[in-house]
Amino acid sequence: MISKKIICPSCKTQMTVQGNPGEKIYITCPNCQKKGYFILKDHEKESNSVSVEINNLTKIYKDLKAVDNVSFNVLNGEIFGFLGPNGAGKTTTIKAMLGLIHVSSGTIKINGFDMKKDSIEIKKKIGYLPEKVSFYDNLTPVQTLNFFCELKGVDKSIVPKLIKEVGLEDAKNRKAGTFSKGMVQLLGIAQVMIGNPSIYILDEPTVGLDARWVRYVREKIKMLNEHGATVIFSSHILSEVEALCNRVAIINKGKLIAEDTVSNLNKYLHIKPRIEISINGLNGKVPKVIEKIGGVEAASAKGDTLFVTCDSDVRSHIIAVLEESGFKVINIKTIEPSLEDAFVKLIEGDN
Amino acid sequence: MKKFNPKAMYTVAKKEFLDNIRNKWIILLTILFVLIIVVFSYAAGSGETFGDMENTVFGLLGISSILIPLIAIMLGFSTISGEAESGALYVVLSYPVRRVEVLLGKLLGLGSVIIISIIIGFGLGGVVIALTVGPESWVGYIAFIFLSIFLGFIYLSLSICISAFCKRRITSIGGGILVFFWSMIYGTIVMAILFATGGSLEDIMVGNIPDWFYNSVVFSPGDLHQTAVQRAFGVDTIEAMGFSMAIPEFLNSINLIIFHIIWFLIPLVLAYYLFKRRDI
Numbered sequence: 001m002i003s004k005k006i007i008c009p010s011c012k013t014q015m016t017v018q019g020n021p022g023e024k025i026y027i028t029c030p031n032c033q034k035k036g037y038f039i040l041k042d043h044e045k046e047s048n049s050v051s052v053e054i055n056n057l058t059k060i061y062k063d064l065k066a067v068d069n070v071s072f073n074v075l076n077g078e079i080f081g082f083l084g085p086n087g088a089g090k091t092t093t094i095k096a097m098l099g100l101i102h103v104s105s106g107t108i109k110i111n112g113f114d115m116k117k118d119s120i121e122i123k124k125k126i127g128y129l130p131e132k133v134s135f136y137d138n139l140t141p142v143q144t145l146n147f148f149c150e151l152k153g154v155d156k157s158i159v160p161k162l163i164k165e166v167g168l169e170d171a172k173n174r175k176a177g178t179f180s181k182g183m184v185q186l187l188g189i190a191q192v193m194i195g196n197p198s199i200y201i202l203d204e205p206t207v208g209l210d211a212r213w214v215r216y217v218r219e220k221i222k223m224l225n226e227h228g229a230t231v232i233f234s235s236h237i238l239s240e241v242e243a244l245c246n247r248v249a250i251i252n253k254g255k256l257i258a259e260d261t262v263s264n265l266n267k268y269l270h271i272k273p274r275i276e277i278s279i280n281g282l283n284g285k286v287p288k289v290i291e292k293i294g295g296v297e298a299a300s301a302k303g304d305t306l307f308v309t310c311d312s313d314v315r316s317h318i319i320a321v322l323e324e325s326g327f328k329v330i331n332i333k334t335i336e337p338s339l340e341d342a343f344v345k346l347i348e349g350d351n
Numbered sequence: 352m353k354k355f356n357p358k359a360m361y362t363v364a365k366k367e368f369l370d371n372i373r374n375k376w377i378i379l380l381t382i383l384f385v386l387i388i389v390v391f392s393y394a395a396g397s398g399e400t401f402g403d404m405e406n407t408v409f410g411l412l413g414i415s416s417i418l419i420p421l422i423a424i425m426l427g428f429s430t431i432s433g434e435a436e437s438g439a440l441y442v443v444l445s446y447p448v449r450r451v452e453v454l455l456g457k458l459l460g461l462g463s464v465i466i467i468s469i470i471i472g473f474g475l476g477g478v479v480i481a482l483t484v485g486p487e488s489w490v491g492y493i494a495f496i497f498l499s500i501f502l503g504f505i506y507l508s509l510s511i512c513i514s515a516f517c518k519r520r521i522t523s524i525g526g527g528i529l530v531f532f533w534s535m536i537y538g539t540i541v542m543a544i545l546f547a548t549g550g551s552l553e554d555i556m557v558g559n560i561p562d563w564f565y566n567s568v569v570f571s572p573g574d575l576h577q578t579a580v581q582r583a584f585g586v587d588t589i590e591a592m593g594f595s596m597a598i599p600e601f602l603n604s605i606n607l608i609i610f611h612i613i614w615f616l617i618p619l620v621l622a623y624y625l626f627k628r629r630d631i
Contacts, residue, residue: 061630098445101630120447128445134437136366138373143366150362151446175373191442201445 057106081245127197137177363456427510428527465503494583534573
């Protein structure tokens, strides 16, 4: 019997499930009542709740400190967003997790194995999709995936299924050198699923894909995660990260500047929600009464819409003051702070 | 834990072979190589220029010493730097495979492409020579084929080393060109050293040449290969441009093979060292 912490994909509530490896466990989220099931994987017997453990990771290239004393943990079975502006050290950290670069100092443990000593054991359980993916120009998708199956010691009979799943059936006998960027990305996604890894490291997985395949990738990530896989996910589309990830880490100038859930980040950063109030005849002018209300951080107007950044609890007070002052409120919309707000505030603050 | 996995090496070799045997540039070079060998063999065997297998092979040496290194360099010059730049190597090295297995797999896979090219070229050439001048020195001819394959592996090892050293594909091209031209300019360099140290054209014409002059072929894989082929046909004296030169005792068959092995192994070991230390 093993226990495992999981996070509800709908409301992000953390809960603990218990069962035997391979057993299908039906769960109902105590918070949102969403029902689902979970399968505990064999490898989870050997590990505790931490899947990836990075301690004091530093990587120095000549005179550039690309990663500076970074530490974070990724829990088993979570979707973990790894974010940062261009050149922040994201890819370097990911490469270190895969043993592609030699770290200057620090340790990386994955599923309890040390990357320096047991990289082969670690790589048996990892599926990696790099940001800049490329394959072999003269090989077909079938030959490419056969090659990766052989490298991982996986039965090649799964290849036709993978090709079908990523919609490359019509191109299965074409050389990959003739593929579009999106098709190469789809081949990369098929490659990443070889051997049912327990950890997926996906660097910008939806880049170059059309809307249909972007949706497929997002659904696939959710599905893999529901089946117990840990997903480390990097993307410039912050709404995508927010929709998928349980927790995020933000890196800037090689240093980790935040690691938490999106809602906790917003609370911690005191990021206030924004209210959009439609008012008849506003004509782009901010009413003076608004500025006198305590808890209002900023206010602006465009046309008949008033934008107010304020504490949630003063929302009703604002409406009351506006109506008392003779403004006719037509519609009110509250926009909760997003990951993008937290990201921008953190990066700007750090810079 | 750190056990070498020959299966992973074989898998990489198979992939390299499949990918490169369809490379249009390699196909073109191989066709050119085969055509030149066959046409030359026919012309040399049936004409009055060479007249026998030994001299026909010495004629072929000039062609093979250019085309085999060219094919090998084209196969190997970007096998690491190019794949690291494109991102293909990121994916491969995220799989449970060691860098030494990838390196040796590449060597074997690309080497197989060279072997196929040489066997087709010299195989057909050999048939033509046998039909036109007779198969009297077939042992020497087989040795010539083996030495040509060895030459291909030497240049492959050198080009993989360049590829492991260079960060980018474009710089690997420069390294490949340098390696390719080394054997061509080497003779001029050695000649310049000879003249600078008191030697003269007259000395050469009368065969008064210091042993170091000839022995220095060990620093040029192309010249080393040509000397080894001459030895394989039992030649002790080279006659060229109106003067004759005895091949020094030092350059006996065993030493020549040892220097072939050195030329193959040193770049390969260096390539492994560079690749192992490389940040991908």
